[in-house]
Amino acid sequence: MTIHHDLSPTLNLIRLPNGEGLDLPAYESKGAAGMDLRAAIDEATPLMLLPGKRALVPTGFIFEIPEHFEGQVRPRSGLAFKNGITCLNSPGTVDSDYRGEVKVLLANLGEEPFVIERGMRIAQMVIAPVTQVRVAEITEASETLRGAGGFGSTGV
Numbered sequence: 001m002t003i004h005h006d007l008s009p010t011l012n013l014i015r016l017p018n019g020e021g022l023d024l025p026a027y028e029s030k031g032a033a034g035m036d037l038r039a040a041i042d043e044a045t046p047l048m049l050l051p052g053k054r055a056l057v058p059t060g061f062i063f064e065i066p067e068h069f070e071g072q073v074r075p076r077s078g079l080a081f082k083n084g085i086t087c088l089n090s091p092g093t094v095d096s097d098y099r100g101e102v103k104v105l106l107a108n109l110g111e112e113p114f115v116i117e118r119g120m121r122i123a124q125m126v127i128a129p130v131t132q133v134r135v136a137e138i139t140e141a142s143e144t145l146r147g148a149g150g151f152g153s154t155g156v
C-alpha cells in the first residue's frame with residue numbers, strides 16, 4: 001500500500017543489484033508508522049539464524065533520508081512474539097547523510113533456529129524528525145523539584 005500526503009517529505013531510494021525484483025519498502029496499512037523492510041539475501045541461500053546469534057541482513061536499498069529526519073529500524077512485533085526475532089540495536093539509527101545500504105541487525109532471542117528467506121519482511125523503518133541541538137557546557141544546573149531523583153524515585 002502506498003500512502004502520500006501533500007506535506008509528506010519524499011524518501012528517495014536507490015535499488016542495489018541485490019535488491020533487484022524486491023518490492024519497495026512500503027507501509028502495509030493506511031496508518032502504519034513504519035515501512036516494512038525485506039531481506040535482500042540470495043534466493044538460493046536462506047539465512048539460518050541460530051538461537052543467541054545475530055546477523056546483518058541487507059535490504060537492497062540506499063535510503064536518502066530527508067534532512068532533519070532519521071530512519072529508525074525497528075523489530076516487527078509478530079516475529080518478536082512468535083520467533084524471538086528482534087533488532088539487536090533497536091531502534092537502529094539511519095542518519096540522513098548515510099549513503100550506504102541500509103542493513104538490519106537481526107538477533108534471535110528465541111529457542112529455535114529461524115530461517116530468513118529472500119524477500120521476507122524482517123523489520124520496519126519509521127521516518128522520524130530529528131532536532132540537532134547546540135551543545136553548551138555550563139557549571140551549574142537549574143533547580144527542579146525532581147532534582148537528582150530518578151530510576152524509580154517516584155515509586156512504582
Ligand SMILES: O=c1ccn([C@H]2C[C@H](O)[C@@H](COP(=O)(O)OP(=O)(O)OP(=O)(O)O)O2)c(=O)[nH]1
Pocket residue numbers: 073089091092093094095096098101102103104105
Ligand atoms: O540498524 C541500522 C543502524 C545503522 N545503519 C547504518 C546507517 C547509519 O547512518 C550508520 C551508522 O549507524 P550508527 O551511528 O548507529 O552506528 P555507529 O556504530 O555509530 O557507526 P558510525 O561510526 O558509522 O556512525 O549505519 C543501518 O544501516 N542499520
Ligand SMILES: [Mg+2]
Pocket residue numbers: none
Ligand atoms: Mg554513529
